[in-house]
Amino acid sequence: MPDIKPCDLTDSDTAGDLARAELRDRAGSPVGTDEAPDGHAAITDGVYICDSATLSDGGKGVRTNVRYLGREASIFFVRFDEKVYGYLNQCAHVPMELDWNEGQFFDDSGLYLICATHGAIYAPESGHCVGGPCRGAKLRAVQVEERETPSGRAVYWLPDDAVRPVAAV
Numbered sequence: 091m092p093d094i095k096p097c098d099l100t101d102s103d104t105a106g107d108l109a110r111a112e113l114r115d116r117a118g119s120p121v122g123t124d125e126a127p128d129g130h131a132a133i134t135d136g137v138y139i140c141d142s143a144t145l146s147d148g149g150k151g152v153r154t155n156v157r158y159l160g161r162e163a164s165i166f167f168v169r170f171d172e173k174v175y176g177y178l179n180q181c182a183h184v185p186m187e188l189d190w191n192e193g194q195f196f197d198d199s200g201l202y203l204i205c206a207t208h209g210a211i212y213a214p215e216s217g218h219c220v221g222g223p224c225r226g227a228k229l230r231a232v233q234v235e236e237r238e239t240p241s242g243r244a245v246y247w248l249p250d251d252a253v254r255p256v257a258a259v
């Protein structure tokens with residue numbers, strides 16, 4: 091099973107643990123393979139990330155480990171203004187992950203993505219740096235879409251040539 095982080099659920103009860111285990115199994119599995127869980131197995135052109143309800147507007151994001159140009163990296167997904175966006179988790183200033191606290195990508199206002207290292211802020215809908223040391227640069231976007239599935243609405247990542255699932259490399 092690939093070493094990919096699932097949706098970040100905070101429940102601490104047994105049901106929450108079971109849900110996390112199930113999502114851990116789903117996350118990073120290229121859908122359409124035998125490893126994909128029921129309800130998501132029929133989709134062949136994306137990677138299940140999490141159920142849509144996991145991402146709240148301006149709230150905590152979901153990270154997943156990937157290979158970026160052959161190196162270990164992570165990508166993340168957030169919801170803003172009802173839409174889901176995905177980016178390589180790498181600041182445009184220095185190639186460091188944005189979140190010190192895992193999954194914490196928005197600033198206090200919930201309007202901007204923020205890098206925890208030097209405070210660069212990014213427009214969540216475009217990835218453009220709008221303040222801080224890398225103004226004018228932008229985050230590297232990854233393709234994402236929400237789909238209706240037999241198990242409910244879910245977020246899927248569409249890998250590209252440079253950002254690949256860990257299991258596919």
Ligand code: FES
Nearest residue numbers: 181183205208210
């Ligand atoms: S590393 Fe992100 S602002 Fe410097």
